[in-house]
Amino acid sequence: MAKIILRSGYLDDFTALGENGQTIFDSAIQIRETLRLRKQLALLSCLAIPQRNDAHDKVDWYAPHEGVLTQWAYASEQQRTGALRYLENAVAAARTLSQRCLDADKIPVRLLGSLLTKVLHFPASQHIYLVDDKPVITFWGFASLNDTAREDILDCLRQPLLPEEVQPVEAAPQDALTAPEPEREIEKEQDIAEHVRVTLSQTDSPLLSSTMTPVTVMSEPPVVPATPLPVTGKAQSVWRQLLLKIALVGLLFIGLPLAWPHLSGFLFSPSASVVTPDSAKPAAASVIEQPEPPKPVVAMVLPVQKAEFVPPAPAVVAEQRKEPDAEQKAEKIPEAVVDKNALVLPAPEVKAGSVTFMNGRWKASIDVNNPLTSKPPGLRYQFKNGEGSILITRSNKVTCQAEVYSGLMLTGNLLIKSRSKAKCSDNSRYQVPEITCKQPLSGAAQCTGRYEDDTVVPMTISKVGN
Known part of the structure; x- marks a missing residue:
């Protein structure tokens, strides 16, 4: 199968x-x-x-x-x-x-x-x-x-x-040439959706020409102003409001920058000569000093700090040079630790839907300790063409066996599961974890095991023999 x-x-x-x-x-x-x-x-x-x-x-x-x-x-x-x-x-x-x-x-x-x-x-x-x-x-x-x-x-x-298949609407231009356009000014307040429904349901109706009017109007420039001119009073009021708003926004963004030099000189001189309270001077100073003073102040302070701390500066640079080396070493360590026998999902076989790469004997290790036994159970798999068996060795030296199978999901992930619980040597039953493995861009496959109570633990699968 x-x-x-x-x-x-x-x-x-x-x-x-x-x-x-x-x-x-x-x-x-x-x-x-x-x-x-x-x-x-x-x-x-x-x-x-x-x-x-x-x-x-x-x-x-x-x-x-x-x-x-x-x-x-x-x-x-x-x-x-x-x-x-x-x-x-x-x-x-x-x-x-x-x-x-x-x-x-x-x-x-x-x-x-x-x-x-x-x-x-x-x-x-x-x-x-x-x-x-x-x-x-x-x-x-x-x-x-x-x-x-x-x-x-x-x-x-x-x-x-x-x-x-149902898209034969090519006969519309003939109706558009014969349909009287000026007599339809009364229907301009109707919703656009109504025009669409009429053209789809009544292909022979003169209303179909309304959808093709832009073609005839563009070919005759004198007719262009005649069709959009008769607009209702509501539309004219809306356009006027929009034009007023656009004019106000243009004055704010264009007029203020042009008038600002004159206004700033006018505001600055009376604040120093006429207004005597102290509250007015800090306000004017804060407005003027916001864009410019921070740059010269920082430039004046930085040379002093550099002059006082000249000796430690190279040490900081040295530490900064050492940090990339440490990061490079840290990045190289995982590449060297990758086990050559670790499970890798080959892309060609995954694309073909084949699990022959799982043929052989495999060992699955749980990366966390079992909270009940302090030692995780040992899982040994043996597969041939997707079918296989599992041998579980528990901490009390009790062994359990069950039949398992492997398959590929639509996402390309590997699924290893059992149809029933494993039979143990002490006549008990043991839950076989359902293992799911996905292949990252590089390195070994990332696997997780899920138990009956939806407990998910990370696992590592490596090959131990053919």
């Missing part, structure tokens, strides 16, 4: 479809096996492989084959057209097989035929993925919450394609 995780979700978020009290999802494995035995490979490749968790409330959907993954929303027009044609053939094949099963004598075969009528139903377009340009359906046999099955299964996939 390919290990490309397409989508995960909870069963309570959807409505399960079925017949006679039996849902399609409960018979998903039997349906896929029946399609394989009947050699319905085209129909089988459209159905993703479901995998429940231990609580049976969440499902992971895997791709039935490996390849380049593309979401439906990011697929090109050519990819969507080919995938839609592929799904139409699959729907036709499912209906033919369903009718053949309904005509059978055995009751289980009839029940399977009734389930096949809705097997290709899915909640929405975001549940369709393209693997090597072939469509794969996740959450097949489900509908949106509190919703029923659609009459046309592929209706939601055709809707985005319709707006691009």
Whole structure:
């Protein structure tokens, strides 16, 4: 089974479809096996492989084959057209097989035929993925919450394609040449949205010419002042207010800088000769000294300080020169510490959706101490083509074993998890952490382990053998 995780979700978020009290999802494995035995490979490749968790409330959907993954929303027009044609053939094949099963004598075969009528139903377009340009359906046999099955299964996939086809509005210039423009001055107070609705719903109406009037007006300069001149009183008042505001702002920003030299001289001389209180002088001085005095004052003080502290100045420079060296050493230390056996997610295999780089024996170390045992348990993994096992050695020398598997998520992160708890030598059960690893720009992969109580701990994974 390919290990490309397409989508995960909870069963309570959807409505399960079925017949006679039996849902399609409960018979998903039997349906896929029946399609394989009947050699319905085209129909089988459209159905993703479901995998429940231990609580049976969440499902992971895997791709039935490996390849380049593309979401439906990011697929090109050519990819969507080919995938839609592929799904139409699959729907036709499912209906033919369903009718053949309904005509059978055995009751289980009839029940399977009734389930096949809705097997290709899915909640929405975001549940369709393209693997090597072939469509794969996740959450097949489900509908949106509190919703029923659609009459046309592929209706939601055709809707985005319709707006691009319905755009034949090229006959408008002929109507624009014959439509009388001067008689429509009464309609200028209507909302723009109303004009848009009229042009879309009544393509033959003379109102369509109003949208094309700018083209004819620009070709005839004398007509330009005739159309915008008849404006209502409200519009004229608004323009006047805007012009007044613009004029005031222009006076403030242009007139004040030009008049400031005269005003500053006028204000400065009477403040010294006529106004005698002390409160007026500091105010005038503060206004004048704000832009200029700080620069000369600082220039006068700095030479004195430099003259007094000439000896320590080179020491400071020396310390500053030493700091970059220390930083360079600190940056070089992590590069030298990186373990050559540390886990690295190779970009080519991640892009191809392959986990063959995990083949071999691996050791996972928890970077923090367990608060209960003071010594973290030892985790040993062994993988081959995505399937493997784990050996857990606890602090009390109790060993636990479980089956695990690895897979790649849509984000390119590596996921290592177990389908059940590990069986221990003292007949107890131990929770296997769910490990997620992501690849930074350089260096080893960054991994974290999540336990049942949502406790997340950092982990380091390194290879110990083939």
